[in-house]
Amino acid sequence: MYLQSVMARAGRLPVEAVRNYSGYGLAAITAAQARALGQRVARDRLPEEPAHGIVYGQKKRRGIM
Secondary structure (H helix, E strand, C coil), X not given: CECHHHHHHCCCCXXXXXXXXXXXXXXXCCHHHHHHXXXXXXXXXXXXXXXXXXXXXXXXXXXXX
């Protein structure tokens, strides 16, 4: 997960989050939406990606499409 606020401060576009992942798409949710589903959101800065974050908490398995 990438933190949009960190990317924006660095002048980076959201599409850069998937630039190295051919065939993948991009979706967005807010931290409030994740929290409403019982998840937690945290920064998880990596040396190669300062905008990296994590969404953690127990996930419910739903049907796979």
